[in-house]
Amino acid sequence: MKTSLIKTLKFFNILFFICLVIACSQKKDDTDYIISKDSIDFETIAKTDFKEAERIADQTIAKAKATQNDTLFLKGYYYRTLLEVNSGVKEKALKDSELTLVYSDKLAEEYYKHKLFIVLGKYYVLQNEYAKAINYYLKARDYFEEHNDLNNLPVTYNGLGILYFEMGDFDGSISNFNKSFEIYNKLGDKRGMAVFYANMGNVYMIKEDFVKAKKYQKECLDTFITLKDTVNIVSTMINLSNIESNLKNHESSLTMLNDALVLSEKIKDSRLKERIYLNYGITYYETHDLDKAKAYFNKQIELTKSIKFPRGRLDALEHLAKIAKNEGKYKDYADYTGSYYKLKDSVYGSEIKQKIEELKWSNEFEKSELEKNLLRSKYDIEKERSNYLIFSIVLVILISVLITGIIWLSYNGNKKTLKISQFENEKLQENIIREQINNEKEKAENELLKLKSQQQELELDLKNREITSISVQLIAKNKLMTEIADLLERSKNSKAAIESDLKSILNQNQNQEKDWEQFREVFEKIHPNFFEKVKTKFPQLSTTDVRICAYIKIGMSLHEVSNLLNITMQSLHTSRYRIRKKLNLEADQNLDDFVNEI
Numbered sequence: 073m074k075t076s077l078i079k080t081l082k083f084f085n086i087l088f089f090i091c092l093v094i095a096c097s098q099k100k101d102d103t104d105y106i107i108s109k110d111s112i113d114f115e116t117i118a119k120t121d122f123k124e125a126e127r128i129a130d131q132t133i134a135k136a137k138a139t140q141n142d143t144l145f146l147k148g149y150y151y152r153t154l155l156e157v158n159s160g161v162k163e164k165a166l167k168d169s170e171l172t173l174v175y176s177d178k179l180a181e182e183y184y185k186h187k188l189f190i191v192l193g194k195y196y197v198l199q200n201e202y203a204k205a206i207n208y209y210l211k212a213r214d215y216f217e218e219h220n221d222l223n224n225l226p227v228t229y230n231g232l233g234i235l236y237f238e239m240g241d242f243d244g245s246i247s248n249f250n251k252s253f254e255i256y257n258k259l260g261d262k263r264g265m266a267v268f269y270a271n272m273g274n275v276y277m278i279k280e281d282f283v284k285a286k287k288y289q290k291e292c293l294d295t296f297i298t299l300k301d302t303v304n305i306v307s308t309m310i311n312l313s314n315i316e317s318n319l320k321n322h323e324s325s326l327t328m329l330n331d332a333l334v335l336s337e338k339i340k341d342s343r344l345k346e347r348i349y350l351n352y353g354i355t356y357y358e359t360h361d362l363d364k365a366k367a368y369f370n371k372q373i374e375l376t377k378s379i380k381f382p383r384g385r386l387d388a389l390e391h392l393a394k395i396a397k398n399e400g401k402y403k404d405y406a407d408y409t410g411s412y413y414k415l416k417d418s419v420y421g422s423e424i425k426q427k428i429e430e431l432k433w434s435n436e437f438e439k440s441e442l443e444k445n446l447l448r449s450k451y452d453i454e455k456e457r458s459n460y461l462i463f464s465i466v467l468v469i470l471i472s473v474l475i476t477g478i479i480w481l482s483y484n485g486n487k488k489t490l491k492i493s494q495f496e497n498e499k500l501q502e503n504i505i506r507e508q509i510n511n512e513k514e515k516a517e518n519e520l521l522k523l524k525s526q527q528q529e530l531e532l533d534l535k536n537r538e539i540t541s542i543s544v545q546l547i548a549k550n551k552l553m554t555e556i557a558d559l560l561e562r563s564k565n566s567k568a569a570i571e572s573d574l575k576s577i578l579n580q581n582q583n584q585e586k587d588w589e590q591f592r593e594v595f596e597k598i599h600p601n602f603f604e605k606v607k608t609k610f611p612q613l614s615t616t617d618v619r620i621c622a623y624i625k626i627g628m629s630l631h632e633v634s635n636l637l638n639i640t641m642q643s644l645h646t647s648r649y650r651i652r653k654k655l656n657l658e659a660d661q662n663l664d665d666f667v668n669e670i
Contacts, residue, residue, distance in 0.1 A: 240648035243659035
């Protein structure tokens with residue numbers, strides 16, 4: 073009898089161990105970090121052969137549709153998003169990025185998700201939406217730093233450097249560029265090092281330290297020559313010619329442009345050729361050779377028409393207007409100025425429509441994300457419930473079998489003990505189910521709070537856009553009034569009476585301070601006491617500094633602020649840099665974030 077009891081107990085112990093292993097296997101999760109060689113190879117191809125990269129992306133999507141393979145869908149949509157952002161196809165980039173996130177969540181694929189965050193960071197920098205850009209870049213940086221991914225970390229640091237550069241935070245920009253260079257240098261990545269040299273050259277160009285800018289651009293040129301990358305060689309030569317021109321080395325600038333033109337014609341790159349014509353025109357304009365300057369600006373205009381690049385045509389028209397004004401040819405000056413503003417309205421009008429379309433996609437994207445998160449939460453709850461139920465069932469079966477065996481061997485029919493055990497098992501199951509219901513309810517309430525918070529943010533953004541629309545309406549008026557007043561001052565053939573009446577009309581309409589007071593009145597309804605707080609806390613800020621801070625507060629882009637103040641982008645960057653100095657901001661502090669916290 074004793075031997076039989078021992079064998080029975082051994083059997084139940086083995087059965088319990090096997091069931092426990094099966095139950096625990098339901099909870100096992102593979103969290104190994106695997107770098108995708110496919111994505112790295114594709115990005116390398118995308119940098120050097122866009123058409124081949126496009127073919128690979130389309131082929132991957134086609135194969136995914138044929139096999140219904142989710143992994144191929146994930147890779148294909150990521151490839152497409154990368155190419156669309158790099159080539160400026162904005163209307164499709166957000167849609168394909170959303171599909172990439174859907175499949176990355178479905179497959180629990182964190183690597184591709186954070187690779188996508190780098191691409192989205194670049195996308196929002198190009199759209200001047202810096203808050204969204206930095207959010208994506210920081211998520212990617214933290215993830216790749218945690219996994220010590222030296223392939224993706226320098227790309228993330230480089231993106232952050234460009235973001236800070238665009239925001240006018242040159243210290244933060246240089247810091248991130250240096251971090252990327254350390255890794256590129258460690259890996260022996262010559263192309264990455266060349267990109268670092270180019271970016272540092274651009275930083276010092278904006279800071280007007282042309283000696284350092286030239287040093288970095290020269291290093292960049294030498295590296296691309298080693299890599300035999302003709303496109304980037306020409307682009308760097310154009311940058312160097314610009315620096316030489318600022319250093320008043322006009323002969324060196326023209327020599328560099330001559331060499332760049334030969335290479336651009338060899339590779340048949342019209343976009344680079346257009347930049348070269350622009351720099352020719354600027355250099356001859358600075359040396360007062362106005363005939364040659366006009367010839368190159370006209371060549372640039374013809375080329376921009378053939379390649380459908382209206383922004384380049386704006387640069388040429390602006391310089392041609394300046395030349396006509398200097399020569400006293402006021403009819404030509406009026407024609408060029410009229411053409412400039414007509415084209416500018418066309419370009420920026422289409423951009424506003426594009427912004428509206430992107431906002432629509434963005435709202436749809438966020439809505440989809442919320443719905444997806446809610447579904448995922450419900451799915452996770454159901455999955456957890458299922459796992460708990462399986463484990464509970466296995467546990468109940470084991471306990472029941474063990475109790476039944478022990479009762480059969482020891483007491484042979486003690487039904488009271490069996491009923492007590494069954495009652496305890498039922499209570500255990502009830503407690504488990506009750507806890508699961510409470511968890512599900514708490515998660516649903518949290519999601520509802522998030523939805524309400526995001527709705528409030530959207531309403532605030534709409535109010536800020538009302539202020540922005542009022543401000544943008546003021547840009548063209550003051551500019552036009554100033555130009556007409558200048559023409560009247562120089563005119564010799566107009567009658568005195570007409571001249572007097574026109575000046576009177578101009579004086580009645582040209583009232584920038586009144587426009588500013590109108591803006592200020594609307595602004596203070598949404599941000600009460602803002603100006604009073606700024607003046608009290610930071611008396612060292614000038615009136616223009618305070619206005620720039622107000623435009624930052626409502627989220628205006630750098631282009632909109634420069635147009636409103638009637639200054640160049642370079643002057644605006646300089647003004648922001650000086651504001652940072654007056655506020656004693658640290659290198660890692662963001663000016664926009666600081667102003668928004670006031």
